[in-house]
Amino acid sequence: MPAPDANAALPRDPEADLRWASLLARDRSADGTFVYAVRTTGVFCRPSCPSRRPKQENVVFFASGTEAEAAGYRACLRCRPPAMAGHAPPGG
Numbered sequence: 855m856p857a858p859d860a861n862a863a864l865p866r867d868p869e870a871d872l873r874w875a876s877l878l879a880r881d882r883s884a885d886g887t888f889v890y891a892v893r894t895t896g897v898f899c900r901p902s903c904p905s906r907r908p909k910q911e912n913v914v915f916f917a918s919g920t921e922a923e924a925a926g927y928r929a930c931l932r933c934r935p936p937a938m939a940g941h942a943p944p945g946g
Contacts, residue, residue: 873915894908898919
């Protein structure tokens, strides 16, 4: 008999579900609308980052890189998400 899902009783966050779907799809149109941070690495990324996908339970979403930095995360060196006003996106 399978073990019960510990998260089954938790309410679902539709916004987080949409953000997770954007992350899985590496959706470039979601860049600039949020960043995600990975608890186990201490790094935050753009939704379109080509890095290895994290486990969902290790992901935290933030409205901006500045919020992620304030929470103690550092910017990904691969996708270089903007953390502060004035940071130019890669190739731009």
